[in-house]
Amino acid sequence: MNVKKLKPIAQKTNHTLKLKAPKTEETVKKVKLKRPGFNTNKKQASILEASLATGSDLSRVNLQEADLAAPHRGAYSQLRDLILEGSPDKVEEDIQALLKASIHYEKGLKKVSLNPEKAKYHKLADLFKEGRVQVEEELHKFKQDPANPAVKESLIKATNNLPSNAGGLGPHSSCNLIASDRTHMHYTHNPKQPFTPRSNAARKVFSNVPVATTDAGKKGVSITGQTPPVKFPGTIATSDVNVGSTVFRGALFVNEAGQVFKPSGLDGWTLVN
Secondary structure, X not given: OOXXXXXXXXXXXXXXXXXXXXXXXXXXXXXXXXXXXXXXXXXXXXXXXXXXXXXXXXXXXXXXXXXXXOOOOOOHHHHHHHHHHOOHHXXXXXXXXXXXXXXXXXXXXXXXXXXXXXXXXXXXXXXXXXXHHHHHHHHHHHHHOXXXXXXXXXXXXXXXXXXXXXXXXXXXXXHHOOOOOOEOEOEOOOOOOOEOHHXXXXXXXXXXXXXXXXXXXXXXXXXXXXXXXXXXXXOOOEEEOOOOOOOOOEOOEEOOOOOEEEEEOOOEEEEEO
């Protein structure tokens, strides 16, 4: 498998209609908002996580030239449509599930105590927490005024910046961009726990959205660009995409027990104590 130079970090979508008239509940629901760029906290979290995952300092890497980007587990378009069109109760329930996955991740990172780079793992936990708290604040505003278009848009932006849902880095043009309208899983290569908890949280929240697969659904499409064999229950919808061969394992794995692992080789993991 090739690990080659890739393209734009911020994927473009077709959801680009601009509003000239004042926003109303009706127009906001109809307009497909363009995906906003990530904020500074989110960018720092992705680069730090990928640096820890790969063992290389990526803080000065030109991500556009390297064709690396932060892959959403739950697609931005689904986050957007949930907030624009979902009932207030449904919005709160689903976003709380994503926040719960972030808290699980944060706690695991904070447990790292023996690793020489433990301060960086703790810093990553702080970045994740900052992004989560921003979502919690915007969700609180939404609960107070769920019909307000401006409040909805602010919640969309904050949720897009939730580090746990779009953590680390992966190959962009050959994989991330291609799977961007589907649920994009992070596979562990462990049959007992085949998905990372945060990607599994996205799958459960957006259970009506097909999971990105290839080879007639026989292989999953991972955020790393890998395509491991996988068997999904018939209740889980899948949708095939054609991805390239570039692999970049730029994300950590915090298992259900809260243990942190970094990638090792093509499909192995090393425990981070």
